Every structure is written in structure tokens, then in C-alpha cells.
Amino acid sequence: MIVLLYASRKGRVPKIRKLAAIDAIDEAIGRATEMGRPLHFTPGIGDFYGYDAPMTIAGISVLGHVARRVAQYNTPLIVTFAAPEIEPVITDVVKQAYLAAGRPERFNPDSIRFISTRQFAYTAGVVGILHREKVAANLMIGYFAGESIIIAEAGFLAGAIQIGATANTYQIPFFVVACDHVLVSEELYAAGAYLSKDPVQLAAITGQDWVRLIAAAFLVAGCVLATFGISWIADFFKM
Amino acid sequence: MKLKVPLAITIILVLLQVTDYYLKVPVINTVAANFTVAILVMSAIAVGIGIISLTRIHVRRIVKKRPHSLESAMMLITLAIFILVGAVLGSGDPSYIYMFQNIIVPLDSAMFSLAGFFMASAAYRAFRVRSREAMILLVAAVIVMLGQAPIGEAFWSGFPILSQWILDVPNTGGVRALIMGIAIGMLSLTIRMLMGHEKGYLGTGA
Numbered sequence: 001m002i003v004l005l006y007a008s009r010k011g012r013v014p015k016i017r018k019l020a021a022i023d024a025i026d027e028a029i030g031r032a033t034e035m036g037r038p039l040h041f042t043p044g045i046g047d048f049y050g051y052d053a054p055m056t057i058a059g060i061s062v063l064g065h066v067a068r069r070v071a072q073y074n075t076p077l078i079v080t081f082a083a084p085e086i087e088p089v090i091t092d093v094v095k096q097a098y099l100a101a102g103r104p105e106r107f108n109p110d111s112i113r114f115i116s117t118r119q120f121a122y123t124a125g126v127v128g129i130l131h132r133e134k135v136a137a138n139l140m141i142g143y144f145a146g147e148s149i150i151i152a153e154a155g156f157l158a159g160a161i162q163i164g165a166t167a168n169t170y171q172i173p174f175f176v177v178a179c180d181h182v183l184v185s186e187e188l189y190a191a192g193a194y195l196s197k198d199p200v201q202l203a204a205i206t207g208q209d210w211v212r213l214i215a216a217a218f219l220v221a222g223c224v225l226a227t228f229g230i231s232w233i234a235d236f237f238k239m
Numbered sequence: 240m241k242l243k244v245p246l247a248i249t250i251i252l253v254l255l256q257v258t259d260y261y262l263k264v265p266v267i268n269t270v271a272a273n274f275t276v277a278i279l280v281m282s283a284i285a286v287g288i289g290i291i292s293l294t295r296i297h298v299r300r301i302v303k304k305r306p307h308s309l310e311s312a313m314m315l316i317t318l319a320i321f322i323l324v325g326a327v328l329g330s331g332d333p334s335y336i337y338m339f340q341n342i343i344v345p346l347d348s349a350m351f352s353l354a355g356f357f358m359a360s361a362a363y364r365a366f367r368v369r370s371r372e373a374m375i376l377l378v379a380a381v382i383v384m385l386g387q388a389p390i391g392e393a394f395w396s397g398f399p400i401l402s403q404w405i406l407d408v409p410n411t412g413g414v415r416a417l418i419m420g421i422a423i424g425m426l427s428l429t430i431r432m433l434m435g436h437e438k439g440y441l442g443t444g445a
Contacts, residue, residue, distance in 0.1 A: 001426075001427060001430055002430065002434075047282070048278075049278050054425045054428050054429070057428065057432075057437075057439075057440045058428060060439060060440045061437065061439025061440055062439070063439075064439045065439075083285075084282075084285040084286050084287075084288055084289025084290075084292075085281060085282050085285035087285070087288055087289060087292060088288070089440060092441075093439070093440065093441075110295075110296050110299065112292070113292075113293075113296060114289040114292050114293055115293075117286065117289070118343070118347065119347075120346070120347040120350035120351055121343075121346070121347070121350075123350050124346070124350050128310075132306075132307060146351060146354060147354075149354050149357045149358055149361060150350070150353050150354050150357055152357075152361070153357035153360060153361055154357075156361075167421040167424070167425070169414055169417050169418060169421070172417065174358070174361065176365070177361040177362060177364065177365035178357075178361040178364075178365075184417070184420075185416075185417045185420035185421050185424065186420040186421055186423055186424025186425075186427070187424075188424065189421075189424030189425060189427060189428040190424060190427070192437060192439040193431065193437070196439065198436070200436050201431060201436050201437065204427050204430065204431050204436065205427070207427065208423055208424060208426075208427040211423050211426075211427075212419070212420060212423050215419060215423065
């Protein structure tokens, strides 16, 4: 992964596979723009420490891209979250995105909404916003737990196009059944890099795919060898 | 400068936590533990920031007489009552516990119970046979449901065995593949952050 990162610095732009769910983000923004209705984005109930931190960071990286696009098209944006400690970061990311788009006057501080630290109070707040404000697009990219299906179904009932992404394996099936597009597994972590189009970050995704391929090769080889009573690969990874 | 300082802080703190996890160096372990305490303090301060933000939005809504001002007023009154009772009497006071047990807990339960209904409606849409994948999903789901419910065993004794096989073999295999991908993705994100290439969370746009 690191080797590919350094190679990309010399100008080599790696080719990476298409991620349909990320490409659909622009479709969702376009739909909200055409309908003149808001786009709702949530990085979920995660914060900046613990197991959920990488998912929250990955979600906020995508938010930067989304905010820049909605600033260009003058589409109303609503960002909700449950952890108050991420508010300054979210506000800064959105404000900077509006500035980068050359539309700082369009930034509305009321669009950044902390709702509650309590999981289901937050859920109730988001469901209310989805219905009351008639959102046209609902982007759920970050850490989600039991509230995932409630928010996703509320978004469906509100008639919103929905994109879901989380690395919480218990919640991925809920997004799969309730959302129009889903980022599965490591795609969430690749989203920010994919959207940035930065060769160095794209190289990291290529490296990620290579590591996965190598891990899969070890798995297959380990299974085959273990079938014949040879366990040195399994023993090596148990170290 | 605005970008370099937060980036440097992130890199130093990530390296500190990684070193703390892998090495037993008393100085590093103590500093890392102190930072964990600092995070808790910062979280407590952040709740204050969150309350200010929440109050600002709802007060503005009431002042400008926007739709749903009544709900905003109810929210602000409830917030004030909880803060007052908690600050004056303490969160261990019977009146605070009474409010918590009789307002927050039932509301939480009511909200969570919606998940059951929403699962059914989402499953209905997902199980409509529109493709080969949806067909496989439907067949697997029906077998697992029949295997878990007593009625399934009454129909055919093989349902619980088949259901358990689906859960133990294809399902576990799929979940492990997901977990492996997630772990590698997390590693990739951390490497990008450590090398200063991932800057989306610093307000530079993705």
C-alpha cells in the first residue's frame, strides 16, 4: 500500500474500479436540486474515538464533497448528527466547502443540526426532519446501529433517494434492503479517496485491493493446505 | 498553517496511540492514558456546545414564527426542566430518576419498537423477486425463518438443520469476508491519515 502511495507521487495515476454507490451521490444531489428540496446528510451516531471513529471520519470526508456540490447548485443541505464533539468539525468542513465552491454566502449555520446524544432521541429527530422538510435525498454515510432501518425506512416513506454506508456488519443488511445504493464493507473507507480524484489517495485504494487479494490468496491456500493436514499458514497467522 | 497544525496534531496522536497499544513504555503509556481522560473532558465540553447549537436553532425558529414553533418550544421547555432538575437536585435524585424512567425510557422503547415494523416493510420490498439475487435472498430467508420458528419444524424436521447450515456456512463466510474488507479499509484510511493524504475531515473538502 505504501509502495503504491510513493509510486503515485511520481505522477502515476492508478486505475480503480467504479463504485456505483459513490457515483450515485451526484445523482442524488441532482435530484434534490431539480426538485428544489433539501438533501439530508448524516454521519450517524459515531464520534471521534473508539470503534466508530474511522467510520465517522470517512463519512465527514464524503460530506466535504457533497457540501461543495450543493453549494454550487444552491441546493438546501441539512446535516444531522448525535455526537456534539463532531459539530465544530462538521461546521468547518461544510463552511470550507461553501468557500471552496465560491459561495460562502449560501452557508446556513442552521443547516448543521446536533439533535441528541441519545440514540433514539436522535432517530426521532431525524425521522421528523425527513418528513417535515420533505427531503429529496438522504445520505447516511458513517457509523449506524439500531436506528439504521428506522431512518432508512423513514427516508423511503418521504420519497427520498437514499445512499447508505456503514462498516457495522449488523446494519449493512438493513441498508441493503432499504436504500437505493449501498457502500458495502471497505467501500466506505475508500469513498473519500475516490471522490477526491487525488492520485495519491487513489493509489491507497489500489493498495487496499491488492492487500485484500493477497489476504484472500492466503485464505484459499490455508484452507487447501489445512484440508491435507498442513497447517503452517494457519499457525503463522495465529502468531 | 491552518491545515498543517491540525494535521500534525492528528499524526502525533495517532502515532502515540499506536505506540501505546504495541509497546510497554511507561512514559508513552501514561501520556496516552492522560489523553484518553482529556477526550472525556472534551466530550463533556462538547455537550455544552451541542446544547447551545440546539437552543440557537429552536429559539430562532420560535422568534421567526416558522412552522413547528410549538414543537421547538416544547423541546426547549423539556431541555430546561431536565437541566434545572439535574443541576439543582443531581442526576441521582428520585425526581430526576422518575422523569428519566417515565419520559426518556418509554420514548426510547417506542422508537426502537418501530424497527420491527420497518424491518417487515423493508423485507417485503427486498424479497420481491425481481432478479436472481433477490430469488436467492427470498429462498434463504424463508428457510431461515421456518428453521427458527416452531411451525417450520412441524412442517419438516430438516428446516432447523438447513437454517443453521445457512447461518453457519454461507452467512458466516460472507460476514467474515466483510469484516476482512473493513479491517483492510480501516488500515488504509489510517495510513492515509498518518501520511497526511486524507484531509477531508479537516475541512478541505473530500
